[in-house]
Amino acid sequence: MKKTFAYNYSYDQWESWINEHNHPVYRAKQVMDWLYQKRVESFEKMSNLPKSLRSQLTESFELHPLKVITIQKSQDGTVKFLFGLADGHAIETVIMRHNYGISVCVTTQVGCRIGCTFCASTLGGLKRNLTAGEIVAQVIMAQKHLDVSNERVKSVVIMGSGEPFENYEETMKFIRIINHAHGLKIGQRHITVSTSGVVPNIYRFADEDWQVGLAISLHAPNQDLRSSLMPINRRFPLADLLDACWYYLRKSGRRLTFEYALIGGKNDQDEQAHELGKLLQGMNCLVNLIPVNFVPERNYTRTPRDQIFKFKRILDSYKVNTTIRREHGHDIDAACGQLRAKNSQLIQGE
Ligand code: SF4
Numbered sequence: 001m002k003k004t005f006a007y008n009y010s011y012d013q014w015e016s017w018i019n020e021h022n023h024p025v026y027r028a029k030q031v032m033d034w035l036y037q038k039r040v041e042s043f044e045k046m047s048n049l050p051k052s053l054r055s056q057l058t059e060s061f062e063l064h065p066l067k068v069i070t071i072q073k074s075q076d077g078t079v080k081f082l083f084g085l086a087d088g089h090a091i092e093t094v095i096m097r098h099n100y101g102i103s104v105c106v107t108t109q110v111g112c113r114i115g116c117t118f119c120a121s122t123l124g125g126l127k128r129n130l131t132a133g134e135i136v137a138q139v140i141m142a143q144k145h146l147d148v149s150n151e152r153v154k155s156v157v158i159m160g161s162g163e164p165f166e167n168y169e170e171t172m173k174f175i176r177i178i179n180h181a182h183g184l185k186i187g188q189r190h191i192t193v194s195t196s197g198v199v200p201n202i203y204r205f206a207d208e209d210w211q212v213g214l215a216i217s218l219h220a221p222n223q224d225l226r227s228s229l230m231p232i233n234r235r236f237p238l239a240d241l242l243d244a245c246w247y248y249l250r251k252s253g254r255r256l257t258f259e260y261a262l263i264g265g266k267n268d269q270d271e272q273a274h275e276l277g278k279l280l281q282g283m284n285c286l287v288n289l290i291p292v293n294f295v296p297e298r299n300y301t302r303t304p305r306d307q308i309f310k311f312k313r314i315l316d317s318y319k320v321n322t323t324i325r326r327e328h329g330h331d332i333d334a335a336c337g338q339l340r341a342k343n344s345q346l347i348q349g350e
Contacts (some may be wrong), residue, residue, distance in 0.1 A: 003062040007140065007344035008133030010173060011180050013087055017060075023053055032182035039144055041065060058062070059072055065150070066091075066137050079145065085110070085134060087304040092160055095145065098326075101154030102144040106135050109162025114196050115231045116217070116291050118261055118300055121161035130162070132173035139178055139186075159215070164218040165198035165205070175310060181238050188212045194259065199236040202244035206251040214248055215257035216241070220267050221275035230269065242279070247350070248282055256285045256322075261292045262308060264301035273311045277318030287315055 009017070014028040027049065034046045043049075043057040067084035074080075077097035084090050086102040094105040112119070113126035116338050135158075156178060175191055192213035195202065205214060220226035226233040231243075245256055247283040255277045259281065280287065289312060291302055298323040303311075308324060315322040 001060075003060060004063040005131065005133040005137075006057075006063045007062075007136040007177070008131050010132075010177055015036045021048075021053070021056055027053060027335070029182050032180075036061075036140075036183050036185075039140060039147070043171075047218065065339050066134075066141050068141075071269060072147075079142075081138075081141065081145075083138065083141065085130075091130070091134075091138070093142060094160065095142050097154075099143050099324065102146065102151055103155040103157055104153050105157045105160050105162035106174075107162055108135055108158060108164040108167045108174075112162045113166070114163050114277055116196060116219075117229050118219075118263055125161075129167040129170060131225065132170045132177060135174040135185075136177050139184060143184070143263040146320075153184070153186065155192070156186055157192045157194065159192070159194040163193045163196055164193050165201035168201050168204065174271060179212075192257070195259075196230060196232050197236050197241045198232070199244045200238050202241075202248055204324070206244075206248040209251070211252070211254065213257065214252075215259055216245060217261075218276075218287075219261050219263075221272050221279050229263070245283070245285075256283070258285055258287045259290060260287055261290045262303040263292045264303050266300070268303040268308065268311060270314060273314035274318075277315050277320055280315075280320045281318045283320075285321065287320055288325050289322060292326045 011028065011032060012030055015025055018025060018028045018031070030048060034040050034049075037217075040046060041063060043054045043061070043063060046054055046057075049057075064086070069082040069084050071082075071089055072080045077095075079095040081093045081095075089110040091107040091110060093107060096103050096105065100282065107130065109129050110127035111124050112122040115122050139153060139156060146152060158171060158174075165343050171193065175193075178186045179191065188211040192215055193205070194215040194217060196217045202214070202216075205212075217230070219228070219229050220233075220238075223233065223238045226238050248254075249256055251318055260267075260276070269281060276287070289308060292300055292310060312322045312324060
């Protein structure tokens with residue numbers, strides 16, 4: 001019998017399973033506590049559960065953590081993992097340290113089919129979607145790494161490889177599990193999902209009526225330029241994307257983040273900063289300028305430092321809140337997909 005991955009189960013699923021196996025319902029909380037607070041690696045260690053329940057759990061569920069293929073540690077405290085999945089694929093997860101706490105960036109798909117031209121994750125196309133449990137396990141593994149130094153994951157960003165809104169159901173289930181009072185208890189305001197602009201699912205996400213943050217990978221201020229950088233813009237045009245953003249803003253009352261990767265000579269000129277300022281003027285948003293990491297396969301160059309600051313100043317003049325993202329792990333392969341691409345020879349099945 002094929003075993004179920006334990007981290008795939010939501011609290012409600014644990015309750016039903018415990019019920020079906022004739023144990024009192026409070027055992028569901030105890031199982032979740034062992035999985036998420038104590039983070040044990042075998043059901044046998046769940047010492048306050050009766051032996052019969054431990055055996056049933058061992059027979060039905062798998063509790064293997066992800067296999068660590070490589071760990072890269074940066075001088076700034078960034079840690080990048082390459083994890084092996086049960087079927088031989090590999091995924092990346094990153095721990096980042098900020099002055100407001102530690103965040104983990106998780107991956108939602110093996111590879112990606114969106115095709116953004118500045119991104120290494122999409123080079124081999126999409127292999128498959130991750131299950132909610134495989135996404136949860138990335139946070140568990142990061143937390144286990146931090147347990148050694150008595151540190152805690154404070155926030156989670158769903159910005160690793162893959163397009164979360166093309167794996168919508170599993171991504172939403174993942175959020176519910178890590179947010180749950182018996183799960184990792186990560187507050188909704190400390191979770192952010194980033195999408196390249198899958199418009200119908202932005203509406204769905206807004207209708208979830210929760211406080212989970214949303215970030216949009218924008219990267220260009222007009223239809224033609226955005227389509228040349230992000231092919232998804234032909235499927236979901238910029239004007240429709242902005243309508244969906246306004247809908248989210250009205251529904252959530254939260255601020256929206258726009259990610260803007262600055263690519264030398266492509267989208268980083270004064271003219272584009274003015275266009276972007278006009279486009280976003282009056283919106284409750286934050287523009288996050290990201291000096292693009294060099295992707296050897298694409299040959300994109302970095303924007304000079306002075307121009308990054310000038311771009312920001314122009315946006316400021318339109319009263320558009322703007323930050324320049326501090327780089328994490330510049331001395332390691334920190335751009336999403338870079339580590340996986342570099343280690344592809346280590347990864348079976350790719
Ligand atoms: S930036 Fe994100 S959506 Fe675009 S190709 Fe890379 S992983 Fe996919």
